[in-house]
Amino acid sequence: TLAGWYNITLYREGGQPIETYRIHVDGGSTTRLIVRFFENETLKVEVERLRSELEAHKSEIEELRKTVHSLQEQL
Known part of the structure; x- marks a missing residue:
């Protein structure tokens, strides 16, 4: 059986490292909570990455808009 105390670092x-925990596994309930926390942290990291990409693309989009506007004026 896997019952016992464990040090877990995510x-x-x-x-x-995100966080370090000392948990007691007695039937899985604590483990499920940790997995849920880890999934939430993973999602947070993914959201941060996507926000960063979005910011980078926003400047590209703005440059393209300026180019389109300039081309429209030339027509």
């Missing part, structure tokens, strides 16, 4: 994709 890491972001880049290897940075």
